[in-house]
Amino acid sequence: MMKKRLMIGALTVLGMAAAMPVSAQNQEEDGVQNDSNLRTVIMHERRAEDKARDKYRNPSQTISFFGIEPEHTVVEYVPGGGWYSRILAPYVADNGKFIGLTFAPDPLPFGDETKERIRNFPTKFPNDVAEWTGMPATKFAAYTADKVPEEANGTADFVIIPRMMHNLMRWNVADSEIKVMRNMLKDGGMVGIVQHRAKGNAPFSYADGNKGYLRTDTVVKFMEAHGFELVKQSEANANPKDTADYPKGVWTLPPRYAEGDTDKAKYTAIGESDRMTLLFKKLP
Secondary structure (H helix, E strand, O other): OHHHHHHHHHHHHHHHHHHOOHHHHHHHHHOOOOOHHHHHHHHOHHHOOOHHHHHHHOHHHHHHHHOOOOOOEEEEEOOOOOOOHHHHHHHHOOOOEEEEEEOOOOOOOOOHHHHHHHHOHHHHHHHHHHHHHOOOHHHEEEEEOOOOOHHHOOOEEEEEEEOOHHHHHHOOOHHHHHHHHHHHEEEEEEEEEEEEEOOOOOOOOOOEOOOOOEOHHHHHHHHHHOOEEEEEEEOOOOOOOOOOOOOOHHHHOOOOOOOOOOOHHHHHHHOOOOEEEEEEEEOO
16 A cells, blocks of 8 residues: 555656646756845846846746856856846845956957947946946946956856857857956856757758857857866756747847748747757866
8 A cells, every 4th residue: 555655656746747847847957046136136126128038038047057156256248238237247246246248349240330339348338237236337347358357367257158159150259259258267167158059950051150040069069179068058948949940040039020020920929049058167
């Protein structure tokens, strides 16, 4: 009788796991911690407009999986509109440090006006973060990759690269930019990458970055060639609905809708892209 009860209990647990939503399973697999500070930051009213994308970007699971902690010095690479900045900056501001890092402008295939905006990033970004968070701009730092001060090298615990590896590769600046990030990291520092994921058998002509997608093995081999070791990977940002084969690339999906109103309902139902979530460690 006891043996039968144990078997029924085990089957019940297995059934619960099978019925569990994918996101919940990911949380269990990735060991997401109940970090009240992180939850408070994610639920803050400053993120009112950002929260609509949480179901695709999974900030709690992603940050917990990466192991970012409040006392860390964290570098966000190419912060863009500040979606991650509005989480990371207040999360580490009191006990750690938040740094924005963007491209070295000169090698980029852009015009002078765009390059000038990039050059102004170190002045503008701390003020943007101050406006978002209500904290003094002096608490934050920002650099272009060609102007990182020597004293900043070897100080970072973590670099996060959200959805940017495809641009580094298609603009032929990946080697030089990753070297800057590596230099900023402490020995044993970590890099977290979230990237639009091509199918494993996608031809290089589609998965070279120009469509926004990269194969996981491409990213892993690139990072290994630059002195990093893959520590673990997560399916927290997976989206099996994404076929990753659109003529206009990842920008076909929300929020860009490259096809305009054509099949918009279909792409809305798919949601944002399928993404790899990879954690790397800097090797000696």
